[in-house]
Amino acid sequence: MPLPQAAERNKIHTRTVTCQGFERADGLWDIEGHLTDIKTVAIMLRDKSDSPVEPGEPIHDMSIRITIDLDFNIIDAVASMEHTPFTACPSIVDAYKQLIGLRIASGFTKRCKELFAGTNGCTHLLELLGPVATTAFQATHQAREAINQHSEEERPHTLNTCHTFDSSGEVVKKYWPQFYQPDKLIASKEIS
Structure with a gap:
């Protein structure tokens, strides 16, 4: 945009x-x-x-x-x-x-x-x-x-480095579901 x-x-x-x-x-x-x-x-x-x-x-x-x-x-x-x-x-x-x-x-x-x-x-x-x-x-x-040749179990080095790679976000949920943390999203909304 x-x-x-x-x-x-x-x-x-x-x-x-x-x-x-x-x-x-x-x-x-x-x-x-x-x-x-x-x-x-x-x-x-x-x-x-x-x-x-x-x-x-x-x-x-x-x-x-x-x-x-x-x-x-x-x-x-x-x-x-x-x-x-x-x-x-x-x-x-x-x-x-x-x-x-x-x-x-x-x-x-x-x-x-x-x-x-x-x-x-x-x-x-x-x-x-x-x-x-x-x-x-x-x-x-x-x-x-x-x-x-990283395995699927390895933590991505970009995890939580920006809003796109937030462990509670859609990109992580889609591509690295084993690292997806929906509870983090819920906890951050409760704090707000």
Whole structure:
């Protein structure tokens, strides 16, 4: 269902985040995130005051790539910044090598914030790590399923992770009836 009709307006800014997953010939996976910020009007940047950034030219154009195995261990990490508002911005890209040795699992986002929040990193690259992590799950899903061949008795890893996978909901009732908990639905309505 699309968004409702908006009021009359002028587009000023577009942020684009693109994430892609690649299966490598060596059995590892590259997950890449790319972020751009583009204005529809010319703007002057304090650190680059010799000429304005013209409409359609990126203010931010930065990427991060992690290389993982199917257990979500980060084997390699590299970041780059093609366009930034300040000349000092790219000096932080090597900090993202600290991702090497981490595992995308519970606590990953918290650990990334510990490593790269504030002056320890770039706000935009830190923002990219969330979608990169979820892209890792999406990109490798079929390969992991082919290896693991989960039995019907195993608890789905998506159970109770969102409203669709609520253990008292219709999706779980239909596809994983052994994990369906109608009592949970009744209990939550009694609390309300």
